[in-house]
Amino acid sequence: MRRFIIITLTIIFIPFLIVTLFVKEKEMSFSLVTNDVVRVKRDKLNRIDTIPLEEYIVGVVAGEMPVSFNLEALKAQAVAARNYAIKKILYNKDKEYDLIDTTANQVYLDTDYLKESWKDKYIENINKVRKAVSDTKQKYLVYEDKVIDLFYFSTSNGKTENVENVFKTDLPYLKSVDSPWDEFESSVFNDTKTFEISEFYNLLGIENSNELVIKDIRKSESNRVLEININGNLFTGREIYQKLSIRSTDFEIEQINNQIIIKTKGFGHGVGMSQYGANGMAKEGYTYEQILKHYYQGTSLKKIKNFENNV
Numbered sequence: 001m002r003r004f005i006i007i008t009l010t011i012i013f014i015p016f017l018i019v020t021l022f023v024k025e026k027e028m029s030f031s032l033v034t035n036d037v038v039r040v041k042r043d044k045l046n047r048i049d050t051i052p053l054e055e056y057i058v059g060v061v062a063g064e065m066p067v068s069f070n071l072e073a074l075k076a077q078a079v080a081a082r083n084y085a086i087k088k089i090l091y092n093k094d095k096e097y098d099l100i101d102t103t104a105n106q107v108y109l110d111t112d113y114l115k116e117s118w119k120d121k122y123i124e125n126i127n128k129v130r131k132a133v134s135d136t137k138q139k140y141l142v143y144e145d146k147v148i149d150l151f152y153f154s155t156s157n158g159k160t161e162n163v164e165n166v167f168k169t170d171l172p173y174l175k176s177v178d179s180p181w182d183e184f185e186s187s188v189f190n191d192t193k194t195f196e197i198s199e200f201y202n203l204l205g206i207e208n209s210n211e212l213v214i215k216d217i218r219k220s221e222s223n224r225v226l227e228i229n230i231n232g233n234l235f236t237g238r239e240i241y242q243k244l245s246i247r248s249t250d251f252e253i254e255q256i257n258n259q260i261i262i263k264t265k266g267f268g269h270g271v272g273m274s275q276y277g278a279n280g281m282a283k284e285g286y287t288y289e290q291i292l293k294h295y296y297q298g299t300s301l302k303k304i305k306n307f308e309n310n311v
Contacts, residue, residue, distance in 0.1 A: 026123070036052070036053040036089075036304065037050050037051060037052055037053060038050075038051055038052075038053050038056045038085055038088075038089060038098050038099060039051075039096070039097040039098045039099075040056065040097065040098065040099050040100070040101050040108055041096075041097040041099065041100045041101065042101050043100055043101055043102050048096065048097045053082070053085060054133060054137060056085060056108060057078055057081050057082050057085065057133050058126075058129055058130055058133050059108040059109050059110055059111075059114075060081040060085070060106045060107065060108050061074055061077050061078050061081055061129050061132060061133060062109050062114055062125075062126075062129050063106070063107030063108055063109040064077060064081065064106060064107050064152075064275075065077040065275055067118075067125045067128060067129060069275075069278075069279045069282070070279055070282035070283055071128065071131065071132055071282070072281075072282035072286065072287055072288045072291065073275070073278040073279040073281070073282040073288070073291065074128070074129065074132035075132045075135055075136045075288035076273065076278050076282075076288040076291040076292050077132070077152070077275065077278070078132045078133045078136045079136050079139050079140060079141060079288065079292055079301070080141075080150055080152050080272075080273055080292070081106055082136075082139065082140050083140045083141050083147065083148060083150040084105070084106055084150050085098070085099065085106070086140055086147055086304075087147055087148075087149060087150065088105065090147065111126075114126060136288065138303040138304040139301050139302070139303055139304075140301070140302060140304065141292060141296055141299045141300070141301060141302070142299060142300060142301075142302045143171075143172070143173045143296075143298060143299050143300075145302075148171075148173055148296065148299060149169075149171060149174075150272060150296070151163070151167075151174065151269065151271040151272035151273075152272045152273040152274075152275060152295075153267070153268025153269050153270060153271065153272065153273075153274060153275065154186070154188065154266075154267040154268045154274070154275055154276060155182045155185075155186040155188055155189055155266050155267040155268060155274060155275070155276045155277075156179040156182045156266050156270060156274040156276075156277055157182070157189075157222065157223060157224070157248060157250040157265035157266035157270070158178070158179060158180055158182065158183060158222075158223075158265070158266075159176050159177065159178055159179060159221075159222035159223070159270075160176050160177050160179055160222065160270055160271065160272065160273075160274060160277075160295065161176055161220060161222050161224055161249075161269070161270035161271050162174070162175050162176050162220065162221075162222070162271075163175075163271050163272075165220050165224070165226060166238060166269050166270065166271050167269075167271065172297070172298060173296045173297050173298050173299050174271055174272055174296070175297055176220075176221055176222045177294060177295060177297065179274045179277035179295075180280075181274075181276065181277045181279070181280020181281060181283075181284075182266065182274055182276045182277045182280065184280065185276040185277070185279055185280040185283075186267070186276035188247065188267045189265060189266065189267075189276075190263070190264070190265060191246075191247045191248075191263070191264045191267070192261060192262070192263050192264075193244070193246055193247075193261075193262045193264070194259050194260070194261055194262075195244070195259065195260040195261075195262070196258065196259060196260075197209075197210070197255070197258050197259065197260060200244070200260040203243050203244055204230065204233070204235070204240075204243055204244070205243070206230070206231060206233045207231070209231055211231075211255075212230070212231065212253070212254075212255040212260065213230070213231050213232070214228065214229065214230055214253060215229045216228070216229040216234075217229075222250070222270065223250050223265075224237055224248070224249040224250045224270060225237030225240065225249050225250070225251060228240065228253075230253075237249035237251075244262065246262055246264050247264045247266065247267040247268070248264040248265055248266035248267060248268070248270070249269075249270065250264060250265040250266055250270075251263065251264045251265075272295055272296065273291070273292070273295035273296070274295070277295070278291045278295070281294065289301060
């Protein structure tokens with residue numbers, strides 16, 4: 001009897017042990033929902049890849065937003081990335097490619113890169129990203145039934161910026177809104193950058209001086225610098241941001257001995273959705289639809305059928 005029990009337990013336990021040891025978590029299957037594709041110029045690989053649109057969105061979400069973010073924030077990013085791609089496909093349909101895989105458009109990371117980068121976390125991370133894309137499949141934002149021009153960035157200074165103050169176009173759905181979550185969510189909300197005097201003036205392309213004279217500062221309602229006069233030279237805030245490679249146009253400049261100190265709030269151009277703000281909203285229980293409608297005022301979600309005429 002005892003021998004029978006041992007044999008029975010062995011028959012039951014050994015297969016269970018084998019399954020437990022060798023069956024690993026599987027990568028989430030990902031069915032493509034349309035035949036739409038995007039032609040992506042792979043900058044470092046020097047080639048153009050044709051990628052199913054939804055699979056491309058997976059690579060963009062992985063490249064543009066930390067995978068540690070709340071799922072609702074990742075969903076909002078998926079819609080934003082899809083919107084951006086659709087608009088580029090429509091604009092560039094007669095050109096050789098639709099998008100570049102760098103910050104010139106949207107960062108796209110392929111499966112090989114992600115496997116190497118995430119290593120043993122690959123399946124867990126890719127499944128989370130694919131769920132964000134799958135749960136928002138085919139969805140994009142429209143304003144008055146037209147695909148919107150969409151921007152997003154890392155971290156606001158507490159408010160987003162009116163689009164006309166940055167990109168010289170006036171769009172009703174890209175107006176300044178409050179984004180108080182960033183200060184507590186983002187480690188790059190505040191930043192300080194130090195320049196030697198000669199470096200500072202050389203980067204601005206103006207005459208070196210031992211005395212820094214700043215006047216006539218004009219700011220937007222979101223406290224970002226629109227214009228500033230430095231030693232008799234007029235610059236836009238955007239020019240300072242680009243020439244000095246600082247993190248935001250919300251900045252203060254001062255001279256301390258032989259150094260120029262610039263303190264900034266926020267990270268990025270400030271237009272559209274703040275990614276860290278989106279994560280803060282998601283943590284407070286906002287859905288991805290609510291996040292998108294907050295940052296893109298007056299817009300609504302639509303599903304892809306035929307966006308050919310919705311430019």
